Amino acid sequence: MPEVLKAPLVVEFPFTRSLGPVQSAFLTGLRERIVLGVKTTDGRTLVPPVEYDPVTADDLRDLVEVAATGTVTTWAWNHAPRRGQPLDTPFAWVLVRLDGADTALLHALDVPGPDAVRTGTRVRIRWAEERTGAITDIACFEPHDGDPAEPTGSTGEFADPVTGIVAPARLDYSYSPGRAQSAYIEELSTRRTVGERCPSCHKVYVPPRGACPTCGVPTAEQVEVGPRGTVTTFCIVNIKAKNLDIEVPYVYAHIALDGAGLALHGRIGGIPYDQVRMGLRVEPVWTDGARYPDHYRPTGEPDADYDAYKELL
Amino acid sequence: MTGEETPGARDIAVVAFAQTDVLRTTDELSEVEMLMPVLHSVLDRTGLKTADIGFTCSGSSDYLAGRAFSFTLALDGVGAWPPISESHVEMDGAWALYEAWTKLLTGDADTALVYSYGKSSPGSLRDVLTRQLDPYYVAPLWPDSVALAALQAQALIDAGQADESALAAVGARSRRVATLNSHAQLRGTVPQGDYAVRPLRTGDCPPVGDGAAAVILAAGERARDLCSRPAWIRGIDHRIEAHSLGVRDLTDSPSTRLAAEKAGAFERPVDTAELHAPFSAQEIVLRKALRLDDSVRVNLSGGALAANPMMAAGLIRLGEAAARIHRGESDRALGHATSGPCLQQNLVAVLEGDAR
Ligand SMILES: [Zn+2]
Numbered sequence: 001m002p003e004v005l006k007a008p009l010v011v012e013f014p015f016t017r018s019l020g021p022v023q024s025a026f027l028t029g030l031r032e033r034i035v036l037g038v039k040t041t042d043g044r045t046l047v048p049p050v051e052y053d054p055v056t057a058d059d060l061r062d063l064v065e066v067a068a069t070g071t072v073t074t075w076a077w078n079h080a081p082r083r084g085q086p087l088d089t090p091f092a093w094v095l096v097r098l099d100g101a102d103t104a105l106l107h108a109l110d111v112p113g114p115d116a117v118r119t120g121t122r123v124r125i126r127w128a129e130e131r132t133g134a135i136t137d138i139a140c141f142e143p144h145d146g147d148p149a150e151p152t153g154s155t156g157e158f159a160d161p162v163t164g165i166v167a168p169a170r171l172d173y174s175y176s177p178g179r180a181q182s183a184y185i186e187e188l189s190t191r192r193t194v195g196e197r198c199p200s201c202h203k204v205y206v207p208p209r210g211a212c213p214t215c216g217v218p219t220a221e222q223v224e225v226g227p228r229g230t231v232t233t234f235c236i237v238n239i240k241a242k243n244l245d246i247e248v249p250y251v252y253a254h255i256a257l258d259g260a261g262l263a264l265h266g267r268i269g270g271i272p273y274d275q276v277r278m279g280l281r282v283e284p285v286w287t288d289g290a291r292y293p294d295h296y297r298p299t300g301e302p303d304a305d306y307d308a309y310k311e312l313l
Numbered sequence: 314m315t316g317e318e319t320p321g322a323r324d325i326a327v328v329a330f331a332q333t334d335v336l337r338t339t340d341e342l343s344e345v346e347m348l349m350p351v352l353h354s355v356l357d358r359t360g361l362k363t364a365d366i367g368f369t370c371s372g373s374s375d376y377l378a379g380r381a382f383s384f385t386l387a388l389d390g391v392g393a394w395p396p397i398s399e400s401h402v403e404m405d406g407a408w409a410l411y412e413a414w415t416k417l418l419t420g421d422a423d424t425a426l427v428y429s430y431g432k433s434s435p436g437s438l439r440d441v442l443t444r445q446l447d448p449y450y451v452a453p454l455w456p457d458s459v460a461l462a463a464l465q466a467q468a469l470i471d472a473g474q475a476d477e478s479a480l481a482a483v484g485a486r487s488r489r490v491a492t493l494n495s496h497a498q499l500r501g502t503v504p505q506g507d508y509a510v511r512p513l514r515t516g517d518c519p520p521v522g523d524g525a526a527a528v529i530l531a532a533g534e535r536a537r538d539l540c541s542r543p544a545w546i547r548g549i550d551h552r553i554e555a556h557s558l559g560v561r562d563l564t565d566s567p568s569t570r571l572a573a574e575k576a577g578a579f580e581r582p583v584d585t586a587e588l589h590a591p592f593s594a595q596e597i598v599l600r601k602a603l604r605l606d607d608s609v610r611v612n613l614s615g616g617a618l619a620a621n622p623m624m625a626a627g628l629i630r631l632g633e634a635a636a637r638i639h640r641g642e643s644d645r646a647l648g649h650a651t652s653g654p655c656l657q658q659n660l661v662a663v664l665e666g667d668a669r
Contacts, residue, residue, distance in 0.1 A: 004340050004341045006340060009379050009435070011379050015448065017448060017449065019449070023449055027449070046557075046560065047559075048450045048557065048559075050557065054554075054555035054557065054560050055555075073468075073559070074464050074465075074467045074468040074471060074563065075464065075467055076460055076463030076464045076466075076467055076510045076511060076512070076513075077463075077508065077510065077511035077512075078460055078510050079508065079510075079511070082439065082440065082455060082457055083440070083455065084440075084443075084453075084454075084455035085454060085455045085456070086454055093456060093460045093461075093463070093464055093510070095464060095558060095559050097559070103557065103559045103560045104558075104559030104560075105450075105559055106450075106451055106454065106456060106464075106558055106559060107454065108454070114511055119467070119468075119471045134453060135449065135450050135451070135453050135454060136453055136454070165449065165453075167448055167449075167452065167453050169444060169452075171376070171379060171436055171437070171440060171441055171444070172436065172437065172440075173379040173435040173436045174435055174436075175379065175435055176340040176341075176343075176435065177343060178340075178341065178342050178343025178344075178345075178346050179341050179342065179343070179346060180343065180346065181343060209343060209345055209386060209389055210343055210345055210346040210349070210389075211345045211346070211349055211389040211390045212389070212392070213388070213389040213392065213393055213394050214392055214394050214395070215363075215392050216352070216363040216389070216390055216391045216392030216393075217349075217353075217392075218346075218349050
């Protein structure tokens, strides 16, 4: 068995999220160094505030300011901070019940070591220098010896409220496609297209995924297909894709390689877009150093009979 | 559906269960390649073919794979063409089993294939799981799954319900009994280790691993045809708590208690329980919520502290409970699955074998 392939895969996306009235007030408040909670119908104050009561599902809109000081209700010592976490030096994760609140907020506490924190430790907010209206406007908490902080008297009304956040997310993977697809990609590097034959229905699947989607049984027998094939269906692309250096319009097609039981897709070149047709015989065009065909071009053969590929549409 | 059966409701049972060995990495296998042996194992046990299955439901997560619609590739393993009656939950397979159970209750199908799988090895699981958190107030801080479990463990310690040695004992017992479970990832004596996030040490945390599981459900007489001792689902229910950790009492699991009550778990004692408690402190919380005393055999499989393949570990709990009934080792068993941070969502199933 050839070596299984592996490659880094980074999934990164800036999630843009809109805010409801309560979340908007809370995050705008943080920008202004003000902490707001929301009152429930039974008189409790939830911080951070939510728009619906977690128990009764009542609509909650009654904003109330709480202090920037509070008490640790539970904690955990994080000796090895991870990417994206509030501090890059060892810190305590804490749930903090701010003075005036009945529930606790999750954040980080900046103390030198685990001996400097316990449940009941008094803390205050350390504000971020630059604040945009996000939970990270609280840089972290820090120990606090004095009295509870005085609220500022905010009503929760702001001149320029924050209405959305952008939350970037990045996850790093080391992707492995498994046995069947690794073998397929390895063969492609020698410009050969190899599928796998189902032991039950005898169709050849390209690219192979190790299982026959019709029969639900494992496949293992490798079969070389192509290089020539037949266009089974196609579409004309009129919108230029970002980072893709192909002039529009162009044709994207399903191509049944000779010997394959399934069509794969690829771009058709070497022929005006409006002359591509079902049944057109094509062959791959490779560019130097490429790991897969750049596009497919007409072979010049007569078109295939419809009956020859109708099962592959 | 509650423990009080609706008149005329169909009896539905787990008739077959299979699971893979859980391994730290499975680079050589794609998801469908990992899944195929367990799919064929449950089919072989019942003599069914994929085309005989009335409904198929799966559980998995794109975030583990790092690819959108990743479950569609796994469908190849059940012969999805020609079209089948099929559904998917972006959750643990225990919830797929719940969906399949409701489908069988409607009478639209007599048999169901439920499967789930997860490969945690390609990514960094602690980071990946942060993406299931509240995206406004919590996820931007990237609190990882171990950190959140550690907050729960400290709350339990502060409440005087456990100490670090009691936590260590949970992990040690799980891995000791797992020596009898050839599928488990961590077996035998495992050092309690250093703090991962204090107060949790590595021994209090589940191993990160890849694995898959599959179950077949059948209704009424069909179940008796397919299995000599079906594990009848007497009740099944799932409940959820507020996503904000600061609103919840982390030392308790009211959603588990409510799900158990609605599933009829408290009507008569169970002899066996399979609890999905990925972290040691969570087993203590769950035992209390489910009122399990020492007369109940808990997690003889080793539980999630011995093997915790994401998206499959909950289904494996239900499958392990059912398999004990199949083998005549239990007459009334409880299966529990959890999802989300600090036992946020909980599912409880009560399974029974026919009287002997
Ligand atoms: Zn086949």
